[in-house]
Amino acid sequence: MKLQIPENIREITPYPPGKPIEELEREYGISGSIKLASNENPFGPSPAALQAMRSALENLHRYPDGSCYYLNRAVAKHLGVAPEQLVFGNGSNEIIEFLVKAFVKEEDEVITSHPSFLMYQKFVQVRGGRNHVVELKDMHHDLDAIGALVSPATRLIFIDNPNNPTGTLLPWDRLKSFLVKLPDHLIVVLDEAYIDFVDEDQRYDTLSLIDDQQGRCGVVLLRTFSKAYGLAGLRIGFGVMAEAVADCLHKVRQPFNINLIAQHGALAALGDRDFYQQTMRQTAAGKRYLIETLKQLGCTPFPSQTNFFLIDVHVDATILYEAMLRKGVIIRSMKAYGFESYIRINVGTGEENNRFLAALKEALAECGHG
Ligand SMILES: Cc1ncc(COP(=O)(O)O)c(C=O)c1O
Numbered sequence: 001m002k003l004q005i006p007e008n009i010r011e012i013t014p015y016p017p018g019k020p021i022e023e024l025e026r027e028y029g030i031s032g033s034i035k036l037a038s039n040e041n042p043f044g045p046s047p048a049a050l051q052a053m054r055s056a057l058e059n060l061h062r063y064p065d066g067s068c069y070y071l072n073r074a075v076a077k078h079l080g081v082a083p084e085q086l087v088f089g090n091g092s093n094e095i096i097e098f099l100v101k102a103f104v105k106e107e108d109e110v111i112t113s114h115p116s117f118l119m120y121q122k123f124v125q126v127r128g129g130r131n132h133v134v135e136l137k138d139m140h141h142d143l144d145a146i147g148a149l150v151s152p153a154t155r156l157i158f159i160d161n162p163n164n165p166t167g168t169l170l171p172w173d174r175l176k177s178f179l180v181k182l183p184d185h186l187i188v189v190l191d192e193a194y195i196d197f198v199d200e201d202q203r204y205d206t207l208s209l210i211d212d213q214q215g216r217c218g219v220v221l222l223r224t225f226s227k228a229y230g231l232a233g234l235r236i237g238f239g240v241m242a243e244a245v246a247d248c249l250h251k252v253r254q255p256f257n258i259n260l261i262a263q264h265g266a267l268a269a270l271g272d273r274d275f276y277q278q279t280m281r282q283t284a285a286g287k288r289y290l291i292e293t294l295k296q297l298g299c300t301p302f303p304s305q306t307n308f309f310l311i312d313v314h315v316d317a318t319i320l321y322e323a324m325l326r327k328g329v330i331i332r333s334m335k336a337y338g339f340e341s342y343i344r345i346n347v348g349t350g351e352e353n354n355r356f357l358a359a360l361k362e363a364l365a366e367c368g369h370g
Contacts, residue, residue, distance in 0.1 A: 012126070015119060034356070036329070038346070041307070049268040070263070084246060092191070092239070095249070100129070102251065111149050157189065166302065192223055195223065225237060236258060316335070329359040
């Protein structure tokens, strides 16, 4: 076989997902480990979603509803938008892919930040587009630097807000003044995967940014059922956008991109407000507890508007990551992102949080902390 691999594909480094627990346990010869590395919801899925999915199994011999009719209506009602403004994806990841497919041609430009969610750049590479990458400034998206890179060839700007991995949220005034200065030929994608976890007093109405007014750039919001709704394994998310943008995304998607089980699971999860509220309360309480205890251990947690946060552990992050793994606690080292002594964890269940703290105390001592 003599493969002719296009240069843009050859250059792609595969996305480094948090390794599955089973694989790490095999590698390290451990068992009963816990994972706080992928910003998942440790409390889910909701019992109502589980029940709906079990019932839906009976109909697996049928193709799913290609329009996601019931889910679409329910989400539209929940958000107060028109059903035509929503596009569902196999995770919000797939909406990123649709946006790039629909709007980026070879040599077109896309602006992203570093560090931020890596998938934006990957889809652009696949398409043969050009990535412009702006370093975060003080852990926030550097909107001035992003604005300065905009050219007639810019098609998309991706901003994860809150940002992954820092957990920072852009101030509302800064975001609005950035958007009004942009030309109207491009689309700004606000990836709101973690929006549900933002503190009440920090919230603002990004839905109001989506409109068809002349002279304004397009805004697309990305939301997901993977985090607050505890359905990461189901793969379902969606985008909220102007109808004209949604029409373009429908042209590039497969007719049945959302499977039957996902449609039923997401619909039931959306309706299970008790589970959702409980997730919010437990996550907030867990975060407060972890932050307080981490400070007592001599670490420096970084404030975050999400269900995860960075911690400066003041030792080499990768050495600490390895030490934690041997104790069966899976976290993320942020060294590859340029944060030498930072790790990232998501809030776990009460038991997981305590297990993490106990392992960290030991691992820090092993790494010569303090
Ligand atoms: C900022 C951000 N956007 C999107 C995603 C992917 O979400 P989904 O599971 O809906 O594809 C993640 C997942 O970690 C993320 O951190």
